[in-house]
Amino acid sequence: MSDLRRELKQNIIEQLNLEELEVTDIDNEVPLFGDGLGLDSIDVLELIVMLEKDYGIKLTDPEQGKEIFASIDKMAEYIEANRTK
Amino acid sequence: MSNGNYKITDFVHIKDHRIFHGKDQVFKTEKSLGLDQFLKASYKKLEIAYPKFHKMDGLCKLGIVASEVLFKDHYISSDTALVFSNSVSSLETDKKHQQAMGRMVSPSIFVYTLPNIVLGEISIKHKLQSENVFFIENRFNAEFMRDYAEVLLEAKKTPAVVCGWIDLKNAEYDVFLCLISKKGEIPLSKENLKQLYLFENE
Numbered sequence: 001m002s003d004l005r006r007e008l009k010q011n012i013i014e015q016l017n018l019e020e021l022e023v024t025d026i027d028n029e030v031p032l033f034g035d036g037l038g039l040d041s042i043d044v045l046e047l048i049v050m051l052e053k054d055y056g057i058k059l060t061d062p063e064q065g066k067e068i069f070a071s072i073d074k075m076a077e078y079i080e081a082n083r084t085k
Numbered sequence: 086m087s088n089g090n091y092k093i094t095d096f097v098h099i100k101d102h103r104i105f106h107g108k109d110q111v112f113k114t115e116k117s118l119g120l121d122q123f124l125k126a127s128y129k130k131l132e133i134a135y136p137k138f139h140k141m142d143g144l145c146k147l148g149i150v151a152s153e154v155l156f157k158d159h160y161i162s163s164d165t166a167l168v169f170s171n172s173v174s175s176l177e178t179d180k181k182h183q184q185a186m187g188r189m190v191s192p193s194i195f196v197y198t199l200p201n202i203v204l205g206e207i208s209i210k211h212k213l214q215s216e217n218v219f220f221i222e223n224r225f226n227a228e229f230m231r232d233y234a235e236v237l238l239e240a241k242k243t244p245a246v247v248c249g250w251i252d253l254k255n256a257e258y259d260v261f262l263c264l265i266s267k268k269g270e271i272p273l274s275k276e277n278l279k280q281l282y283l284f285e286n287e
Contacts, residue, residue, distance in 0.1 A: 017140045042196055046191065049190075052189070
């Protein structure tokens with residue numbers, strides 16, 4: 001597992017208070033919403049804040065979120081391509 | 086008011102690291118535990134198994150724990166009304182949100198900056214689709230709670246009402262919720278509500 005993917009999982013667990021999950025419980029490809037991790041709309045907002053705070057990425061189009069937050073892999077790819085810090 | 090038709094079917098107290106169901110203590114932790122640790126220990130002890138619990142603020146966690154104990158031995162109709170009160174609204178979470186405003190606000194904190202969110206969380210958990218209301222009072226107002234519960238019951242809006250007090254201030258908490266219906270032995274009255282509320286402090 002890449003360091004970024006591990007870091008993302010750790011941050012998601014901490015910031016979204018997913019206390020019953022471990023890093024190893026989250027697969028890179030599993031959907032973060034719906035039947036996957038079961039995150040909700042407030043979690044999306046929290047992830048948007050996390051992108052800006054931790055990686056300097058400001059999302060301006062909410063529609064982008066569907067694609068970026070589809071899975072850990074998708075998030076990591078987007079961050080690697082767009083991070084400013 | 087008070088026509089004698091209704092009873093205090095059951096009640097729960099949470100205060101000072103202890104949970105009482107009726108007059109029986111069902112859980113207790115060391116006083117050295119902070120609120121978060123106490124709530125987490127209660128969650129495990131009661132086997133709540135509801136991951137969303139961990140995302141909630143303290144007020145909602147107290148409501149979920151209290152309702153879990155209160156509803157344990159009863160069939161709870163989806164029409165069961167919720168009538169809660171406290172003295173400080175959602176102040177604990179409001180303060181956290183205010184502190185975050187200087188930096189980057191957290192949406193997951195912001196959504197809990199209303200006291201009636203606890204009613205929504207309990208309704209979601211127990212699939213209630215009912216009347217609910219949250220009042221801010223200086224202290225537990227037994228007469229008002231009795232009257233409000235009776236009005237709802239008399240209007241046939243609901244077969245049961247959960248009413249009471251759920252206060253969280255400076256990490257100190259005082260929760261007293263009662264299930265009011267036609268079942269039970271204790272008549273619904275201002276005096277009985279007041280006495281039961283004070284019981285835990287005796």
